[in-house]
Amino acid sequence: MSASARRLSLNLFIYPGGHHEAAWRYAASDVDHLLDIDFYQKLARRAEQAKLDGIFFADGPVLADNIRFAARFRLEPITWLAAIATATSRIGLIATASTTYGEPYNLARLFASLDHISKGRAGWNIVTTSAGLAAQNFGLSEHPSHADRYGRAQEFVDVVTKLWDSWEDDAILLDKKTGIYADDTKIHPIDHIGRHFRVKGPLNTPRTPQGRPVYVQAGASDDGRSFAARYAEAIFTAHQTLANAREFYADIKRQAKALGRHPDHIKILPGISPFIGSTEAEAQKLHDDFNELVQPEYSLHQLKRMLGIDLAGHDLDAPFPSHLINFDGAQAVASRFKVVLDIVDREKPTLRQLLHRLAGARGHWVTVGTPEQIADRMETWFQSGAADGFNVMPPYLPGGFDTFAEQVVPILQKRGLFRLDYEGTTLRDHYGLPRPESVYGQQARATA
Ligand SMILES: Cc1cc2nc3c(=O)[nH]c(=O)nc-3n(C[C@H](O)[C@H](O)[C@H](O)COP(=O)(O)O)c2cc1C
Numbered sequence: 001m002s003a004s005a006r007r008l009s010l011n012l013f014i015y016p017g018g019h020h021e022a023a024w025r026y027a028a029s030d031v032d033h034l035l036d037i038d039f040y041q042k043l044a045r046r047a048e049q050a051k052l053d054g055i056f057f058a059d060g061p062v063l064a065d066n067i068r069f070a071a072r073f074r075l076e077p078i079t080w081l082a083a084i085a086t087a088t089s090r091i092g093l094i095a096t097a098s099t100t101y102g103e104p105y106n107l108a109r110l111f112a113s114l115d116h117i118s119k120g121r122a123g124w125n126i127v128t129t130s131a132g133l134a135a136q137n138f139g140l141s142e143h144p145s146h147a148d149r150y151g152r153a154q155e156f157v158d159v160v161t162k163l164w165d166s167w168e169d170d171a172i173l174l175d176k177k178t179g180i181y182a183d184d185t186k187i188h189p190i191d192h193i194g195r196h197f198r199v200k201g202p203l204n205t206p207r208t209p210q211g212r213p214v215y216v217q218a219g220a221s222d223d224g225r226s227f228a229a230r231y232a233e234a235i236f237t238a239h240q241t242l243a244n245a246r247e248f249y250a251d252i253k254r255q256a257k258a259l260g261r262h263p264d265h266i267k268i269l270p271g272i273s274p275f276i277g278s279t280e281a282e283a284q285k286l287h288d289d290f291n292e293l294v295q296p297e298y299s300l301h302q303l304k305r306m307l308g309i310d311l312a313g314h315d316l317d318a319p320f321p322s323h324l325i326n327f328d329g330a331q332a333v334a335s336r337f338k339v340v341l342d343i344v345d346r347e348k349p350t351l352r353q354l355l356h357r358l359a360g361a362r363g364h365w366v367t368v369g370t371p372e373q374i375a376d377r378m379e380t381w382f383q384s385g386a387a388d389g390f391n392v393m394p395p396y397l398p399g400g401f402d403t404f405a406e407q408v409v410p411i412l413q414k415r416g417l418f419r420l421d422y423e424g425t426t427l428r429d430h431y432g433l434p435r436p437e438s439v440y441g442q443q444a445r446a447t448a
Helices: 037-049 077-085 104-117 132-137 146-165 222-231 242-258 280-292 296-307 327-347 351-359 371-383 399-414 427-431 439-447
Strands: 009-013 054-057 092-098 122-127 172-175 180-182 214-217 234-237 267-276 365-369 389-392
Touching: 009 037, 009 267, 037 054, 037 077, 037 399, 054 077, 054 122, 077 092, 077 104, 092 104, 092 214, 092 427, 104 122, 104 146, 146 222, 146 439, 214 222, 214 427, 222 242, 234 242, 242 267, 242 371, 267 280, 267 371, 267 399, 280 351, 280 365, 296 327, 296 351, 327 351, 365 371, 371 389, 371 399
Parallel strands: 009 054, 009 389, 054 092, 092 122, 122 214, 214 234, 234 267, 267 365, 267 389
Antiparallel strands: 172 180
16 A cells, blocks of 8 residues: 555544444443443554544533433543543544633643643544533523534634644753743744633643644534634534535535645545444344334434424324424534435435434444445445545444454455554544644744
8 A cells, every 4th residue: 555545534433332322222232331441441442453543532511311311421522532542652532622612721721731641642523512401501591503603613713723823843942051941932922802702822831742633523514514614624524325425525625625725634534333244134133133222212302402393202103294394493403404304305214214214323324234345335435525534433332343443444454445554643644634833933934
């Protein structure tokens, strides 16, 4: 495999218990250790042995209101990944953090620290938080509107970027003879005054190994797409069909190019939840076994979050009642709403069939087959302008990931689509992203 060949980027998206909503009930799920850091360290080391680019934790600052039926608690992802950093050496560590319910100075410090602790493996999944209930934990009477959330997100990321840039790379002198620790002309206040934030700076943490942690983004509404085209270096996204994934891919790369960015510097990574069997029938049986464990009460609740309508009490085996969908209610998660509507339009499912369809991975691509078939499908998406790689979402843990790592990854490697070994040490190296220079360093050189 030549160093310049285009290769897949693969992340392991870890949900406690696995991505299928009934995963924790599956006999082979290891659910006794979901609060045990050893479990996650071991999982991350397995992902590293398989040469994956990164692991990723989602997050939201509120407890899911359907915890009764599934392991939907959260540990705080930066803390979680700092502990995993010490048990691994190469794999990227991507944490979700909200721009709606946080402050840029605190967040810049946390991620800068994770980048130092991990020696350059940190990534920030920038989200505006879709769960409206979070507002109640932050003294707000209501969740800010979609447009306001993205407005704040933009300024938030600008401030964090300036803070990460506030130390030039060569600011630390360590000159024991003269007694000069740092060249403080290379450590810059940012003097930010904007609509949402007033931040003087500089950051109290030196420039990090990657310069800046990797910017990841996961919203796909119109606002989300333009935000991603401007800032994101990797994009997590959910698509059910190749056609939708291609449209999204082309749109983002086009918008990024129009902003003067190199399209290769944005990795578009749709979610894939693989149900793998040694025969097609075995894979299908695995998928069916999971759906047997689904609890409709939980699934209906999930659907309500995606569509904004409560279908509790409706006949599960009657056709999905499309006429009840209120398009104005879609604002909370605009893009996932569209994914569900597309399934309804295309497949005309019963309510139960729709619930099963979404149970695997909340609207992400669920694919059922042999290792060869899964690899073929991934290759098709990769080669036809739909994906630069994937966010791998095992239905259950750890077995659902082990099967992927042991049976699908070697096929991708044999086809020259995936690395045999790491060529660098940072997450930027794995994704093939440049290390950014501090804007203050750039300005200083331009005026020198
Ligand atoms: C793979 C993936 C992971 C996501 N993880 C989170 C998350 O951890 N927290 C969150 O609030 N939203 C998460 N989202 C949702 C988006 O970030 C975004 O908040 C939501 O889709 C609404 O934005 P949109 O309307 O632009 O799509 C995720 C989306 C995807 C595709």
